[in-house]
Amino acid sequence: MAFTVEDAPWWTRATVYQVYPRSFQDSDGDGVGDLRGIASRLDHLEALGVDVVWLSPIYRSPQDDNGYDISDYQDVDPVFGTLEDLDELIGALHARGMKLVMDLVVNHTSDEHPWFVESRSSVDSPKRDWYWWRPPREGMAPGQPGAEPTNWHSFFSGSTWELDEASGEYYLHLFSRKQPDLNWENPEVRQAVYAMMRWWLDRGVDGFRMDVINLISKNTSLPDGPVVAGVWGDGSAHYTDGPRVHEFLQEMHREVFDGREGALLTVGETPGVTLEEARRYTDPARREVDMVFQFEHVGLDHGPGGKFDPRPLRLTDLKATFGRWQAGLADAGWNSLYWDNHDQPRVVSRFGDDGRYRRESAKALATLLHLHRGTPYVYQGEELGMTNAHFTRFDQYRDIESLNHVAQSRALGTATDEQLLAGLAAMSRDNARTPVQWDGSPQAGFTTGTPWLAVNPNHVEVNAAAEQADPASVLHHYRRLIALRHADPVVALGDFTMLLPRDEQVYAFTRTLGDDALLVVVNVSGEDARVDLGDGWPAAADGGWGELVLGTHDGPGEPTVLRPWEARVVRRRG
Structure with a gap:
């Protein structure tokens, strides 16, 4: 509801x-x-x-x-x-x-949490079942390639299983080997x-x-x-x-x-x-x-x-x-x-x-x-x-995900250093x-x-x-956006309707609550954009879209032309 x-x-x-x-x-x-x-x-x-x-x-x-x-x-x-x-x-x-x-x-x-330290201390530990411990695959010796209990790939590269030499069993870690997964099956x-x-x-x-x-x-x-x-x-x-x-x-x-x-x-x-x-x-x-x-x-x-x-x-x-x-x-x-x-x-x-x-x-x-x-x-x-x-x-x-990616890619020969640096520059969490x-x-x-x-x-x-x-x-624009959400129920609760779904330059939609409606239209490019919203939001008598509530650019500009990376929020009542 x-x-x-x-x-x-x-x-x-x-x-x-x-x-x-x-x-x-x-x-x-x-x-x-x-x-x-x-x-x-x-x-x-x-x-x-x-x-x-x-x-x-x-x-x-x-x-x-x-x-x-x-x-x-x-x-x-x-x-x-x-x-x-x-x-x-x-x-x-x-x-x-x-x-x-x-x-x-x-x-x-962490593998340094007292719960895991206790769990790791013995196969008979009362907290052994607080984590996911498993023996190696049947017929394989601990540490042998492919002996991991499953073939799952970690989010941070390599296997999700780490061998504990003392017990000969493996523990599950979906992320770093120093992040053992808790066993939520245990009440x-x-x-x-x-x-x-x-x-x-x-x-x-x-x-x-x-x-x-x-x-x-x-x-x-x-x-x-x-x-x-x-x-x-x-x-x-x-x-x-x-x-x-x-x-x-x-x-x-x-x-x-x-x-x-x-x-x-x-x-x-x-x-x-x-x-x-x-x-x-x-x-x-x-x-x-x-x-x-x-x-x-x-x-x-x-x-x-x-x-x-x-x-x-x-x-x-x-x-x-x-x-x-x-x-x-x-x-x-x-x-x-x-x-x-x-x-x-x-x-x-x-x-x-x-x-x-x-x-x-x-x-x-x-x-x-x-x-x-x-x-x-x-x-x-x-x-x-x-x-x-x-x-x-x-x-x-410094990011562990980025550094592990580089190490694994180099080991497998799947990317050059130039390609790796380009990938990190675009997508590393350190950004x-x-x-x-x-x-x-x-x-x-x-x-x-x-x-x-x-x-x-x-x-x-x-x-x-x-x-x-x-x-x-x-x-200052973020301040205005946050203030608008506080003040205007249409922003918080209005219905959403997408306009121009196939346009590769302009992102437009409406928010409607009762008789109140807002139009949001954004030029997602570095070129001017002439916008025709058709029946989705017909132009007003003066050729524009309505009362400007919030905009990104100084000056009115042309009524239905957005300047590079311009966004407008417009209100029409009734």
Whole structure:
């Protein structure tokens, strides 16, 4: 059932801002961002108008995967500060009317988590069954090539199985070998996770972004998958949206969220999710999560060789994907809207023009996204029009996924170094992880020390101080977009209708609520676009489309001609 103005949850009008703490603001000069640094920049977030701050993991961790390998769920890693620092940040956000959402990483832990240390200690350990332990294939010796229990390929290259020499058994890790997967079939595991979640909510946290939450339920027979990478197979059919995942999430809701729902936000990261499954996850009647992140639109530019073999985006493909998700979740469920996050390259470099039209394309793409039906997510620096890193050497990269890709590609001889560098420059996760560009000083105002990852050289021109001083900046445009969602029920709840679905230059759609309607029309190119919307939105008597609510360019321009990377939001009543 679709939300109405009277019963719509608060998050339908909200905008979420993701902070990647390592790269946001360093307060102590060690080159790594921290909680006190975040607290020092709350004026920026308050002025932007965001309602929720989502923190990527700040828990204790060996930092094999930048904090997504957790060794203690109920403490803060010293690199980021202390629990007291976090309490102060929560209080400061609440005092400004903002909420804090924590990253919840419970598909796996670190191999240094006490649960796994105990599990690994003996085949008879009481916690052995807290993880996925299996003997080698029948008739094969431990460590022998092909002896792994399945042929599954890890998200981070190679096998999903790591041999434990002491016991002669293997443990499952869908990601890094230092990220063993928890066994959610074991009710003790689930209860330990729920207790930890309640502990954080009692401490003042306002919800969770649940990392790869649709991977927690596995087919317990663990069958092989079709071979896709050398000797390794694709096992995703056996762990994506697995057989008990909805049961587990409904149990989590009962155990953790019952009685607290109204003020909280829950969003599930769901790689590989189908629209049909997303309806099940987000239908309020099922009591699982409020919304999910899907990945179809950020896979549209992946080439035959995967994400590091990019191809140009076709606008009609983007329309087909976004349009399908808007229609599919119109009557049940809810969309999450995003371009950027800590795992994606910068959208202005990816789908826009980070040269001549950096400012214009950043504003146009923001308008396109934020006027859809759903909850928008802004990744740190996106509101400044930050670009990809434009690194030119392998030693500039830090991301485990990127470095493993290079090592595997070299070992298999599947790409030249030139091709590998081009793939990383376009798609590496480090593109999103360069420090936030606060000003034009030597380290962009991020740190007084040496940053853990190099600052983008273009910070001299592209930075928050310069954006703040320019009324036509990307930053001020994001503020206007967020304010419009707060103020206008059509933006939050209006029905969505795609226009010009086969046009490769112009992205246009309407949002309608009762007698009120908005037209959104965006030129997704560096050339002028003459637009004829036909019966979808007939021109008014003066030849234009109606009252301009929000635009990206100064001056009126021609009524039905969009300048390069121009976006307009137009209202017509009745």
